[in-house]
Amino acid sequence: xxxxxxxxxxxxxxxxxxxxxxxxxxxxxxxxxxxxxxxxxxxxxxxxxxxxxxxxxxxxxxxxxxxxxxxxxxxxxxxxxxxxxxxxxxxxxxxxxxxxxxxxxxxxxxxxxxxxxxxxxxxxxxxxxxxxxxxxxxxxxxxxxxxxxxxxxxxxxxxxxxxxxxxxxxxxxxxxxxxxxxxxxxxxxxxxxxxxxxxxxxxxxxxxxxxxxxxxxxxxxxxxxxxxxxxxxxxxxxxxxxxxxxxxxxxxxxxxxx
Amino acid sequence: xxxxxxxxxxxxxxxxxxxxxxxxxxxxxxxxxxxxxxxxxxxxxxxxxxxxxxxxxxxxxxxxxxxxxxxxxxxxxxxxxxxxxxxxxxxxxxxxxxxxxxxxxxxxxxxxxxxxxxxxxxxxxxxxxxxxxxxxxxxxxxxxxxxxxxxxxxxxxxxxxxxxxxxxxxxxxxxxxxxxxxxxxxxxxxxxxxxxxxxxxxxxxxxxxxxxxxxxxxxxxxxxxxxxxxxxxxx
Numbered sequence: 001x002x003x004x005x006x007x008x009x010x011x012x013x014x015x016x017x018x019x020x021x022x023x024x025x026x027x028x029x030x031x032x033x034x035x036x037x038x039x040x041x042x043x044x045x046x047x048x049x050x051x052x053x054x055x056x057x058x059x060x061x062x063x064x065x066x067x068x069x070x071x072x073x074x075x076x077x078x079x080x081x082x083x084x085x086x087x088x089x090x091x092x093x094x095x096x097x098x099x100x101x102x103x104x105x106x107x108x109x110x111x112x113x114x115x116x117x118x119x120x121x122x123x124x125x126x127x128x129x130x131x132x133x134x135x136x137x138x139x140x141x142x143x144x145x146x147x148x149x150x151x152x153x154x155x156x157x158x159x160x161x162x163x164x165x166x167x168x169x170x171x172x173x174x175x176x177x178x179x180x181x182x183x184x185x186x187x188x189x190x191x192x193x194x195x196x197x198x199x200x201x202x203x204x205x206x207x208x209x210x211x212x213x214x215x216x217x218x219x220x221x222x223x224x225x226x227x228x229x230x231x232x233x234x235x236x237x238x239x240x241x242x243x244x245x246x247x248x249x250x251x252x253x254x255x256x257x258x
Numbered sequence: 259x260x261x262x263x264x265x266x267x268x269x270x271x272x273x274x275x276x277x278x279x280x281x282x283x284x285x286x287x288x289x290x291x292x293x294x295x296x297x298x299x300x301x302x303x304x305x306x307x308x309x310x311x312x313x314x315x316x317x318x319x320x321x322x323x324x325x326x327x328x329x330x331x332x333x334x335x336x337x338x339x340x341x342x343x344x345x346x347x348x349x350x351x352x353x354x355x356x357x358x359x360x361x362x363x364x365x366x367x368x369x370x371x372x373x374x375x376x377x378x379x380x381x382x383x384x385x386x387x388x389x390x391x392x393x394x395x396x397x398x399x400x401x402x403x404x405x406x407x408x409x410x411x412x413x414x415x416x417x418x419x420x421x422x423x424x425x426x427x428x429x430x431x432x433x434x435x436x437x438x439x440x441x442x443x444x445x446x447x448x449x450x451x452x453x454x455x456x457x458x459x460x461x462x463x464x465x466x467x468x469x470x471x472x473x474x475x476x477x478x479x480x481x482x483x484x485x486x487x488x489x490x491x492x493x
Contacts, residue, residue, distance in 0.1 A: 101409070
């Protein structure tokens with residue numbers, strides 16, 4: 001993601017798939033997202049970081065069309081994001097939302113509502129089961145799986161819909177290192193097959209491992225963006241520096257930005 | 259007057275003897291109640307699911323109305339259905355008054371709001387959990403309602419059970435629209451009321467024992483189903 005703002009760095013050249021234009025979102029009398037301009041570039045892995053409550057999840061939901069912006073707009077391939085555009089996106093939540101059905105039935109439901117049926121559906125189900133390494137558990141109730149298995153299923157289900165963009169909202173936040181590694185492998189495989197990745201994480205190591213571009217939010221605004229190594233290696237914004245050093249930064253978004 | 263234990267012994271003898279009158283009354287009660295609950299579920303489940311999962315103007319008012327209708331007084335329902343089905347009523351030409359069908363209609367009116375209101379609550383809670391995922395997958399309205407009803411199936415069994423409990427124990431409405439006619443519209447509850455007033459306590463108590471046993475069996479069955487569902491994390 002490339003964001004216009006006070007600490008923007010040179011970005012890799014790739015066509016923008018998603019764009020946020022002067023995006024604002026208000027809730028409960030508060031401005032949670034404040035005039036964000038940003039671009040998601042195709043086939044890239046973009047990491048969104050920032051302290052709790054800075055609007056990361058809200059931004060992801062706006063980009064995916066789960067909520068409508070108070071002002072501004074989200075563009076999909078240059079046009080306002082609509083149902084057709086949203087159908088080319090998938091999202092994985094921090095806590096996997098699985099139906100009270102078997103592993104296989106969860107995959108089947110997602111594919112059915114996307115209009116995939118017949119041999120194509122069977123092929124995608126088998127591929128997703130294999131991808132998530134849940135072959136022995138395909139007929140088990142999804143909600144009795146371990147946390148890691150459930151999240152693998154959620155990612156595999158999202159990828160079975162063959163999205164062009166995969167959003168991950170802190171998908172590994174409550175997982176152990178092995179389960180986190182498995183999810184990261186799935187994400188890399190997805191990108192290798194051409195899927196654009198946008199993920200939120202608080203894990204600096206994960207951001208370095210997975211991310212190519214990084215956007216840093218503070219108080220609902222983008223305070224810094226650019227290649228992950230640059231932003232994390234030499235942060236320019238005070239909010240980014242404070243966060244990396246484990247300090248609480250309560251200043252305004254632009255405060256201390258170099 | 260006989261002692262309680264003496265009456266109970268006679269009542270048990272009636273049950274064990276498979277008394278023909280007793281069987282006829284139990285059979286009619288079950289037919290009327292099961293049919294009414296089935297119709298109430300056919301109406302109440304989708305209505306409750308729709309109110310519980312769709313955002314529309316007046317949704318809160320709809321929920322309040324459904325909840326209020328749960329407490330409909332049976333005798334009032336009986337009176338209204340009676341007026342509708344009586345010769346001078348709009349449905350009078352159908353000639354349904356004092357028939358099992360009239361009792362099914364009355365019980366359906368009583369049970370449907372219970373099923374709809376409890377379904378709304380169950381589905382609303384589940385939808386809160388699924389809403390973002392459904393929105394992400396772009397699940398259509400019909401698929402959403404069907405998925406919620408299916409995933410809430412074990413909780414909804416309890417809802418149907420609540421409706422069954424209300425219907426099978428009901429006396430006020432069915433006695434008004436059914437008339438408690440021997441071999442035609444005599445139900446367990448109406449017979450208990452009648453036979454008690456006549457002093458035929460053996461038959462009344464026998465029916466009471468059967469009613470309690472039915473409630474016990476149905477409850478135990480539903481609880482066993484729910485327990486297996488909980489083990490499979492389907493609840």
